[in-house]
Amino acid sequence: MSIVNVGQTFYGFGWEMLLLEAGFTVAFLGSDQTPPPRTVLILLAWLVFRLEFGAGMIKIRGGREWRDLTALYYHHETQPMPGPLSRQAHLLPRPFHRLEVLGNHFAQLVVPFFLFAPQPLASAAAGIIIFTQLWLVASGNFAWLNWMAIVLAFAAVSDPVAHAVLPVIPLEWHAAAASGRSPAWWLAVVLAASLLLAVLSYWPVRNLFSRDQLMNASFNRWQLVNTYGAFGTVTKRRVEIVVEGTLSVEPDDEAGWREYGFKGKPGDVRRLPRQWAPYHLRLDWLMWFLPLRTVHEEWFYAFLARLLEADRTTLRLLRNDPFDGERPRWVRARSYLYRFATRAEFRATGQRWIRIPLHEPIPPLSLPPGR
Numbered sequence: 001m002s003i004v005n006v007g008q009t010f011y012g013f014g015w016e017m018l019l020l021e022a023g024f025t026v027a028f029l030g031s032d033q034t035p036p037p038r039t040v041l042i043l044l045a046w047l048v049f050r051l052e053f054g055a056g057m058i059k060i061r062g063g064r065e066w067r068d069l070t071a072l073y074y075h076h077e078t079q080p081m082p083g084p085l086s087r088q089a090h091l092l093p094r095p096f097h098r099l100e101v102l103g104n105h106f107a108q109l110v111v112p113f114f115l116f117a118p119q120p121l122a123s124a125a126a127g128i129i130i131f132t133q134l135w136l137v138a139s140g141n142f143a144w145l146n147w148m149a150i151v152l153a154f155a156a157v158s159d160p161v162a163h164a165v166l167p168v169i170p171l172e173w174h175a176a177a178a179s180g181r182s183p184a185w186w187l188a189v190v191l192a193a194s195l196l197l198a199v200l201s202y203w204p205v206r207n208l209f210s211r212d213q214l215m216n217a218s219f220n221r222w223q224l225v226n227t228y229g230a231f232g233t234v235t236k237r238r239v240e241i242v243v244e245g246t247l248s249v250e251p252d253d254e255a256g257w258r259e260y261g262f263k264g265k266p267g268d269v270r271r272l273p274r275q276w277a278p279y280h281l282r283l284d285w286l287m288w289f290l291p292l293r294t295v296h297e298e299w300f301y302a303f304l305a306r307l308l309e310a311d312r313t314t315l316r317l318l319r320n321d322p323f324d325g326e327r328p329r330w331v332r333a334r335s336y337l338y339r340f341a342t343r344a345e346f347r348a349t350g351q352r353w354i355r356i357p358l359h360e361p362i363p364p365l366s367l368p369p370g371r
Contacts (some may be wrong), residue, residue: 057110
């Protein structure tokens with residue numbers, strides 16, 4: 001939690017608080033010598049419920065594209081960091097995209113309630129959630145969000161079903177844990193933690209039914225029992241900020257500008273996007289937010305200054321430095337409209353992206369004399 005607070009902008013993502021809450025909650029599952037407390041398993045199912053149902057409600061209350069079933073016409077193309085299969089997903093027929101949205105609404109607005117149903121319904125509900133999360137893993141790069149949801153959803157899966165899915169786990173392990181006895185002091189600790197999380201649940205429950213529903217918000221300083229959600233609206237166009245530098249004295253259009261390459265975000269129109277999740281490329285994610293908010297972010301100007309200094313630590317965050325460690329005289333930021341190439345365009349040009357120059361939001365910058 002200290003790292004998240006110190007990290008500020010670079011740690012301001014919803015899955016940071018999810019990791020904090022999940023880490024706190026699973027600490028009370030105990031060891032493999034005692035049965036997992038029922039209250040903690042219910043609280044984990046409650047966490048998955050808030051993660052899924054909150055995301056579903058934020059969509060229904062958000063952009064019209066979720067209600068008219070057109071959101072997936074755009075999402076695979078405009079999501080923060082496309083993966084290797086994102087273009088193929090985007091090029092699927094539009095009727096399939098409408099079915100995707102319907103399936104998403106079902107998985108997020110209906111299925112989560114069955115996490116609290118008797119078995120095998122709870123296992124079936126968890127299975128549907130796991131399946132939808134695996135589709136998100138395959139079609140995008142959402143850091144560890146999807147993988148955490150998959151792991152947490154197993155709290156609602158019964159032991160026989162878990163053994164059927166993962167036969168490498170012997171049923172004898174479950175029997176040994178179930179036959180163990182928990183010390184009284186441990187039961188008291190678990191009960192106290194469960195009561196704390198139950199009391200803190202009041203605020204996210206109220207938020208779920210509020211017209212002004214918050215997304216990815218915490219209601220206490222410990223970041224426990226938070227509210228979650230993502231993509232209440234879907235961006236219709238993909239605008240990318242491209243950073244360029246030059247060694248020329250005069251920063252005009254004839255200066256021989258060279259483009260910096262990022263590891264995850266689109267840049268080279270021929271390059272196949274990589275699968276990075278569950279690793280989180282924080283710089284690349286923040287670059288996606290720039291055209292949606294403002295390019296004049298304090299951290300972005302600091303980043304440009306480090307490029308002018310050829311700072312080695314900063315350059316290691318990039319895929320390539322076009323100057324091989326040499327200091328550029330000038331850097332600038334340009335914006336481009338990106339879209340996925342059609343199959344015919346890809347066959348003709350080898351490009352996976354088609355990009356169109358827009359404007360220059362940050363004109364050429366240089367370091368002050370003496371730096």
